[in-house]
Amino acid sequence: MADAIALFASSRRNGNTGQFLDRIAAEVDIEIVDLGSKQISQYDYEHRNRGDDFEPLMHRVLMYDRIVLASPVYWYAVSPPMKVFLDRISDFLDLPDLVDHGRRLRGKTAYVVATSIYDEVPKPFIGAWLETFDYLGMRFGGVAHVNCRDGYVPSKHEISASEFAAQIRSQPG
């Protein structure tokens, strides 16, 4: 098993966020799951979507203690596939046969990887993550965010990637 699992959600696999995450993963062993390649439908109060890819993926995620959430900033928020994934975590808080599994999120370490076109990660974006981790009882391991106003520039962003990889490696799994 890798050191961490990353849930990656961007409208393009090899765009800014994808390249930044790949650069981080060059220095720490991360299993990258592209949420765009999964069939995960939006939250359903009636849970008629239990047969889609979400539950097996979530069981896989729960095998890890370090979970990386990677999304570009789209309108101050996460990308749509990441939002759907987050909404579906509710299945693991609601459904009687999944609740015990969902509780295993507690104490795990969550990391955020993001790109935008500003130097600072937007407050609503990071704020929503922090509240979410708090609600789920997860530890916040840190955020790696780079300004991709000029696209992903390997020479400019590799220090951030390298430092973040070291941060993931150094924290208890």
Ligand SMILES: Cc1cc2nc3c(=O)[nH]c(=O)nc-3n(C[C@H](O)[C@H](O)[C@H](O)COP(=O)(O)O)c2cc1C
């Ligand atoms: C639909 C959309 C909405 C965006 N909204 C924001 C935003 O609110 N704040 C920001 O700084 N950048 C915004 N951007 C710019 C992206 O965050 C930035 O280009 C990012 O690096 C794209 O990553 P990607 O190549 O993985 O999609 C937006 C881009 C798109 C396509």
